[in-house]
Amino acid sequence: MLEIDLNETVALVLGGSRGIGAGITRAFAQAGAFTFFTHTGSPAYRDRVSALVEELHSTGSGVESIVADATSSEQTDATVRRVLEARGRLDVLVFNVGRNPARAAETVPDEEWQSLLDLNLSAAFYGVRAVLPPMLEAGRGKIILIGSSAATDGGGGAIDYAAAKAGLVGMMRYLMRNYARRGIVTNVIHPCVIETDLLRQRYGEPAKRQQLIDQVPVGRLGQPEDIAGLAAFLASCRGDFIAGQEILVDGGRTMYR
Numbered sequence: 001m002l003e004i005d006l007n008e009t010v011a012l013v014l015g016g017s018r019g020i021g022a023g024i025t026r027a028f029a030q031a032g033a034f035t036f037f038t039h040t041g042s043p044a045y046r047d048r049v050s051a052l053v054e055e056l057h058s059t060g061s062g063v064e065s066i067v068a069d070a071t072s073s074e075q076t077d078a079t080v081r082r083v084l085e086a087r088g089r090l091d092v093l094v095f096n097v098g099r100n101p102a103r104a105a106e107t108v109p110d111e112e113w114q115s116l117l118d119l120n121l122s123a124a125f126y127g128v129r130a131v132l133p134p135m136l137e138a139g140r141g142k143i144i145l146i147g148s149s150a151a152t153d154g155g156g157g158a159i160d161y162a163a164a165k166a167g168l169v170g171m172m173r174y175l176m177r178n179y180a181r182r183g184i185v186t187n188v189i190h191p192c193v194i195e196t197d198l199l200r201q202r203y204g205e206p207a208k209r210q211q212l213i214d215q216v217p218v219g220r221l222g223q224p225e226d227i228a229g230l231a232a233f234l235a236s237c238r239g240d241f242i243a244g245q246e247i248l249v250d251g252g253r254t255m256y257r
């Protein structure tokens with residue numbers, strides 16, 4: 001049987017408490033990784049975080065949740081220190097944090113542009129910068145950046161979001177050029193139409209949701225597991241030869257709708 005084995009792996013998922021991030025946390029933990037995940041600590045989602053941790057602990061998986069705002073480089077540094085103190089290594093970083101407030105470009109004030117770039121792009125830099133030293137010391141590491149199909153087709157409805165997600169691709173190329181030969185391999189996964197809170201906020205209405213499904217050649221919306229399986233594969237030795245790629249996980253929508 002072909003298995004994804006993440007035993008002996010320590011992973012950190014930035015923004016791993018809900019939606020795609022929770023799917024990745026769950027898949028990593030189920031594959032045997034000790035998985036740390038961060039979230040904002042928002043009271044609105046406290047029960048979901050506890051439920052995720054309890055669920056994974058009950059199946060014997062190693063998991064720890066950390067409250068840390070990804071837009072704070074100090075908090076990201078402290079998160080990485082915590083992982084290293086607790087487990088002595090960090091093999092995989094997933095940057096999954098993201099927000100997409102669709103609205104017309106001409107209506108976006110300066111502060112909003114800046115805060116969207118902080119969340120969708122600068123926060124990834126803080127994560128990458130914090131994990132590079134331990135990964136370089138170990139001579140190995142995997143970095144998976146969660147982008148968006150918006151980076152490839154300008155979709156999604158927000159200029160700052162599309163620009164930031166495209167920025168992750170540049171970051172990935174820089175990392176490949178400068179760090180792949182030192183053992184650190186980076187890829188970008190571009191999700192599209194994955195059924196999460198982020199998507200439900202925009203397409204909650206049944207007619208809108210159906211319209212969206214009609215644009216997907218495989219005939220359904222994606223689920224967090226559709227991204228999580230690929231992330232776990234890339235994190236494992238099965239994905240060792242996949243390097244510096246942008247992988248669209250979209251049911252064919254981006255190219256063929």
Ligand SMILES: NC(=O)c1ccc[n+]([C@@H]2O[C@H](COP(=O)([O-])OP(=O)(O)OC[C@H]3O[C@@H](n4cnc5c(N)ncnc54)[C@H](OP(=O)(O)O)[C@@H]3O)[C@@H](O)[C@H]2O)c1
Pocket residue numbers: 014015016017018019020021022038039040041042045068069070071096097098099100119146147148149150190191192193194195196197198199
């Ligand atoms: N869903 C899609 O169809 C789709 C399509 C294209 C790209 N994506 C990308 O995929 C990623 C995940 O999307 P999703 O739909 O799963 O989103 P989501 O349901 O809104 O979940 C976002 C996750 O990020 C965390 N987070 C948000 N702001 C944070 C911050 N400042 N610091 C730390 N954690 C923070 C949230 O934690 P809290 O629970 O604390 O808020 C949550 O765990 C995003 O990067 C998104 O742009 C999604």
